[in-house]
Amino acid sequence: RPSIVFDNVVFGYDRDREILHGLSFEVPPGGNVAIVGPSGAGKSTIARLLFRFYDPWDGQILIEGQDIRTVSQNSLRRQIGIVPQDSVLFNDTIGYNIAYGREGATQDDVIAAARDAAILPFIERLPQGLDTEVGERGLKLSGGEKQRVAIARTLLKNPPILLLDEATSALDTRTEQDIIGTLRRMAQHRTTIAVAHRLSTIADSDMILVLEEGRLIEQGSHPDLLRRD
Ligand code: ADP
Ligand code: ADP
Numbered sequence: 585r586p587s588i589v590f591d592n593v594v595f596g597y598d599r600d601r602e603i604l605h606g607l608s609f610e611v612p613p614g615g616n617v618a619i620v621g622p623s624g625a626g627k628s629t630i631a632r633l634l635f636r637f638y639d640p641w642d643g644q645i646l647i648e649g650q651d652i653r654t655v656s657q658n659s660l661r662r663q664i665g666i667v668p669q670d671s672v673l674f675n676d677t678i679g680y681n682i683a684y685g686r687e688g689a690t691q692d693d694v695i696a697a698a699r700d701a702a703i704l705p706f707i708e709r710l711p712q713g714l715d716t717e718v719g720e721r722g723l724k725l726s727g728g729e730k731q732r733v734a735i736a737r738t739l740l741k742n743p744p745i746l747l748l749d750e751a752t753s754a755l756d757t758r759t760e761q762d763i764i765g766t767l768r769r770m771a772q773h774r775t776t777i778a779v780a781h782r783l784s785t786i787a788d789s790d791m792i793l794v795l796e797e798g799r800l801i802e803q804g805s806h807p808d809l810l811r812r813d
Contacts, residue, residue, distance in 0.1 A: 595633060
């Protein structure tokens with residue numbers, strides 16, 4: 585059964601302004617989906633609905649077959665790991681930032697958990713060790729390094745669905761491709777939804793949803809969409 589279903593979802597933030605006008609799509613389990621479209625199209629709104637920051641006016645959203653209104657906040661947060669565009673790191677070590685939420689985790693714990701969750705490729709690409717301090721007290725991580733830490737932190741919780749909300753949009757293309765490539769190689773069993781605006785992020789997605797003014801105007805793989813032009 586599909587991992588995510590949007591069934592005729594209607595939503596707006598203000599009563600007098602509808603933003604999503606009956607949106608329907610399905611994401612298969614393990615699928616790599618990209619949601620693209622111009623600024624203001626409603627991409628982040630989809631992400632917010634998935635996280636139940638808001639509920640639709642009409643229609644239904646299913647996660648693993650369940651109406652998300654019947655799913656508790658806790659299990660929703662276990663099911664969906666989100667990586668935002670600008671992740672906030674704690675003024676602490678890289679290891680602490682990755683293991684945040686695991687009380688008393690030692691570095692060895694982090695490494696073991698990282699190995700179990702197969703996120704070592706993310707950590708190993710960092711030029712510094714897990715005990716390196718970030719923030720004011722230590723070195724400054726670059727934007728790409730910060731996002732690697734943020735993605736590793738989310739992956740450590742092993743969510744079946746990973747939602748990247750412009751998570752790599754602020755990075756240069758090469759860093760972005762490197763990060764997305766790593767993700768693709770390691771997260772094949774995981775449903776991944778990337779909200780993005782750059783073609784390089786989405787070229788090898790299984791399915792691309794093109795959103796414009798709250799409507800799905802195209803849906804297909806990258807070659808499909810190119811053929812239609
Ligand atoms: P995208 O992510 O595609 O750039 P958004 O989903 O952020 O688009 O926004 C879709 C529309 O909803 C835009 O017209 C935006 O102005 C509006 N919008 C977004 N957030 C809010 C909000 N909190 N309150 C009112 N309108 C909003
Ligand atoms: P800039 O990109 O202008 O240098 P950033 O906001 O990206 O500024 O962050 C600069 C550095 O500050 C980052 O490398 C990061 O290590 C650190 N940093 C950012 N936010 C936090 C935070 N909330 N806590 C600790 N360190 C942070």
